[in-house]
Amino acid sequence: MQATLPDSLLSSLSKLVATQTGLHFPPERWGDLERGIAAAAPDFNFPDVESCAQWLLSAPLTRRMNEVLASHLSVGETYFFREKLGLKILEEQILLQLLQSRRQNERRLRIWSAGCSTGEEAYTIAILLDRLIPDLKEWNVTILATDFNPKFLRKAAQGVYGEWSFRDAPGWLREKYFMRKKDGRFEIHPRIRKMVTFSYLNFADDVYPSLTNNTSAMDIILCRNVLMYFTAQRAKQVAGNFYRALVDGGWLIVSPTEASNALFSPFAPVEFPGAVLYRKTADVRSQPLVVGYPVLPLFEAAEAAPPLPPVVPAEPAPAILPVLPNEATPAANLSAGQAGQAQARQADDRGMPSRMARNCANQGRLAEALEWCEQAIAADRLDPAHHYLLATILQEQGRHDTAIQSLMRALYLDPDFVLAHFALGNLHQSQGHYRQAQRHFENTLLLLRQHPPEETLPEADGLTAGRLAEIAVALLESLPQPAVAVA
Numbered sequence: 422m423q424a425t426l427p428d429s430l431l432s433s434l435s436k437l438v439a440t441q442t443g444l445h446f447p448p449e450r451w452g453d454l455e456r457g458i459a460a461a462a463p464d465f466n467f468p469d470v471e472s473c474a475q476w477l478l479s480a481p482l483t484r485r486m487n488e489v490l491a492s493h494l495s496v497g498e499t500y501f502f503r504e505k506l507g508l509k510i511l512e513e514q515i516l517l518q519l520l521q522s523r524r525q526n527e528r529r530l531r532i533w534s535a536g537c538s539t540g541e542e543a544y545t546i547a548i549l550l551d552r553l554i555p556d557l558k559e560w561n562v563t564i565l566a567t568d569f570n571p572k573f574l575r576k577a578a579q580g581v582y583g584e585w586s587f588r589d590a591p592g593w594l595r596e597k598y599f600m601r602k603k604d605g606r607f608e609i610h611p612r613i614r615k616m617v618t619f620s621y622l623n624f625a626d627d628v629y630p631s632l633t634n635n636t637s638a639m640d641i642i643l644c645r646n647v648l649m650y651f652t653a654q655r656a657k658q659v660a661g662n663f664y665r666a667l668v669d670g671g672w673l674i675v676s677p678t679e680a681s682n683a684l685f686s687p688f689a690p691v692e693f694p695g696a697v698l699y700r701k702t703a704d705v706r707s708q709p710l711v712v713g714y715p716v717l718p719l720f721e722a723a724e725a726a727p728p729l730p731p732v733v734p735a736e737p738a739p740a741i742l743p744v745l746p747n748e749a750t751p752a753a754n755l756s757a758g759q760a761g762q763a764q765a766r767q768a769d770d771r772g773m774p775s776r777m778a779r780n781c782a783n784q785g786r787l788a789e790a791l792e793w794c795e796q797a798i799a800a801d802r803l804d805p806a807h808h809y810l811l812a813t814i815l816q817e818q819g820r821h822d823t824a825i826q827s828l829m830r831a832l833y834l835d836p837d838f839v840l841a842h843f844a845l846g847n848l849h850q851s852q853g854h855y856r857q858a859q860r861h862f863e864n865t866l867l868l869l870r871q872h873p874p875e876e877t878l879p880e881a882d883g884l885t886a887g888r889l890a891e892i893a894v895a896l897l898e899s900l901p902q903p904a905v906a907v908a
């Protein structure tokens with residue numbers, strides 16, 4: 422679309438949009454900028470694009486307003502099996518090796534489709550795994566898919582698509598994984614739908630990685646066709662967060678047009694024929710590719726898999742602090758200052774098991790995290806925060822029912838524990854129990870009324886009450902209608 426607004430106005434708007442949303446609109450995209458603002462105008466109660474544009478430049482914009490604006494300015498274009506070369510590398514070079522190394526002990530895999538739009542990318546990954554892992558039921562697979570547009574998320578959770586979403590899909594896809602509906606559209610098989618958890622997250626505003634939104638300890642993050650619309654500064658900040666969200670040796674996959682060693686500088690670029698992927702390198706050794714599962718002919722004319730390229734030499738993994746014996750020195754032998762110090766140390770030590778549990782969980786060392794958390798609970802069974810922490814670890818382990826029990830325990834000890842309600846909402850949503858999810862998100866909002874918006878909530882990694890309320894509203898908006906809920 423050709424822009425019609427004056428250049429001076431568009432230039433000011435593009436600066437405003439860059440600072441408020443992190444989206445980048447150079448002059449060659451001013452037509453898109455104008456079209457997005459025209460689409461946002463009715464949401465802001467303006468009859469035309471120019472009056473809306475003038476208002477945007479003069480009004481103090483709240484975070485929610487920025488989000489509405491950004492959702493109209495961002496592109497939701499997506500389809501099944503998009504960018505097949507990247508998927509082929511993912512399948513043959515990354516997943517096979519990961520599955521092989523994890524098959525012997527902890528059968529778990531965590532993948533994040535970041536900026537998932539209407540869900541085609543996340544379901545593509547679920548389908549790849551379904552074809553690749555014969556004993557899928559024995560595995561704890563997390564596929565998290567996030568976006569900041571509740572309308573996209575709702576459509577994604579419904580899993581119903583028209584022809585256009587299949588424009589570059591392999592021939593077998595619809596027949597094997599979808600059911601044709603009466604209206605001619607295609608509904609994804611419930612088994613695949615249940616493999617993906619859709620959730621709200623804004624890269625610009627939200628805290629991640631965090632146990633509160635299940636964004637820690639990822640093995641693979643796909644963030645394709647998202648960062649190219651961001652300013653360099655915002656994209657770099659997001660890339661830094663992704664780096665921290667990955668386990669050592671984890672992979673970031675962007676689209677070929679987004680590859681940039683400067684932007685993804687904390688990562689080691691790994692070159693494959695026709696694509697560059699980014700790897701978090703610590704304690705990673707180059708391993709020969711071991712094919713443990715049959716490779717199915719997902720892609721016609723598959724070429725022979727190239728050997729794994731060498732990766733950057735290992736860095737030592739961060740050491741785990743040793744457990745210090747928690748014996749109090751007899752107070753009588755201490756001066757007041759020493760006693761004070763000893764008391765402070767003791768109080769500090771009491772917090773250590775839960776800190777260690779968090780550390781381990783953030784790095785995906787879940788068995789250790791669980792042990793630390795059990796120590797914390799044994800030391801103080803009545804602390805609801807310990808039960809909440811246990812629930813986040815159990816959730817990462819895919820033990821949803823026991824996680825729900827732990828959250829109920831936390832709420833029994835503290836009925837106003839807002840984050841426990843929020844976590845219950847997320848867990849029920851991930852299980853397709855949309856009515857229960859709705860009830861817990863509504864409880865979250867009710868409880869948040871007791872907190873000033875700027876208050877930082879306990880156990881929330883810096884999340885404020887105001888932001889949590891916005892997220893809960895967006896999650897409520899993103900829930901599919903009960904009629905389509907997966908029982």
Ligand SMILES: C[S@@+](CC[C@H](N)C(=O)[O-])C[C@H]1O[C@@H](n2cnc3c(N)ncnc32)[C@H](O)[C@@H]1O
Binds near residue numbers: 622
């Ligand atoms: C072009 S789609 C990409 C979909 C998919 N990854 C793919 O490659 O097919 C970009 C998505 O990023 C989302 N997005 C843009 N800015 C975002 C932000 N700040 N936080 C979260 N999602 C964002 C948009 O809503 C949109 O759904």
